[in-house]
Amino acid sequence: MKTHVIVQDLSKLTTFADYKELADKIPADFDIALLLCNAGVSQFGGFMQAYEKTGDEDQINVNSLHPVYLNKALLPRMLQRSQKSGIINVSSVAHLTPVPGLALYDASKVFINYFTQAVAFELKADGTNIDMMEYSPSLVYTKLSLLRGGFFAISAEEAACQSLDDLGNTTYTNGPLKHAVRAWMMRTMIYYFQASIFKSQHKANKDFFTFQ
Ligand SMILES: NC(=O)c1ccc[n+]([C@@H]2O[C@H](COP(=O)([O-])OP(=O)(O)OC[C@H]3O[C@@H](n4cnc5c(N)ncnc54)[C@H](OP(=O)(O)O)[C@@H]3O)[C@@H](O)[C@H]2O)c1
Secondary structure (H helix, E strand, C coil), rough: CCCCCCCCCCCCCCHHHHHHHHHHHHCCCCCCCEECCCCCCCCCHHHHHCCCCCCHHHHHHHHHHHHHHHHHHHHHHHHHHCCCCEEEECCCHHHHHCCCCCHHHHHCCCCCHHHHHHHHHHHHHHHEEEEEEECCCEEECCCCCCCCCCCCEEHHHHHHHHHHHCCCCEEEEECCCCHHHHHHHHHHHHHHHHHHHHHHHHHHHHHHHHHC
């Protein structure tokens, strides 16, 4: 397998021209069969407490804008391939319900959900050779989640294997059964318990920032 590495701080790229320039650095004979838009950042904290920090733009640029422009910059090349190609945009079950303390993160993932589903439909309806899929995991042990345990958490390897298995069969997946169950719970039960979850989450945020 050939590898071509480009190191880039995606929070600094804010226009399509930036991404076009990045895409143009990839040699013309380099075959792009799979695009995985995985980069993401999450800043926890009540909107007004976190307002003073610099993370707002990062969350919007990295989580939402980068998949849009990277998809747009690389799609023309991928459309020229005669073999099947795949695009995976990583969202999160966070798109299923708003959570106090994660307002921007949740909103950025709703964006990916709508964006990916609409473009996946367009690519299919136009009869292209591209399978586009949104991967919407629940908790994964990574430096973003800082998790070390929990019934619903899975390893990054499991997340990667399951999402790749689903590519070509669906335009949306939560990955393994555990995460599909978790997503189902969030979709259904949350409407009954949303008010009380919001109240306790909001209080927890306030306590956290007072303690800091
Ligand atoms: N972990 C979870 O529980 C969970 C749940 C649902 C969805 N997700 C989503 O899964 C995706 C992967 O996250 P993860 O959990 O694997 O977290 P992670 O270990 O922190 O990985 C995030 C990746 O994004 C890259 N990144 C962050 N900011 C960047 C920037 N400004 N420019 C370039 N690259 C940047 C990081 O690069 P560096 O390594 O160089 O920092 C890292 O490779 C994200 O989209 C996240 O929202 C995660």
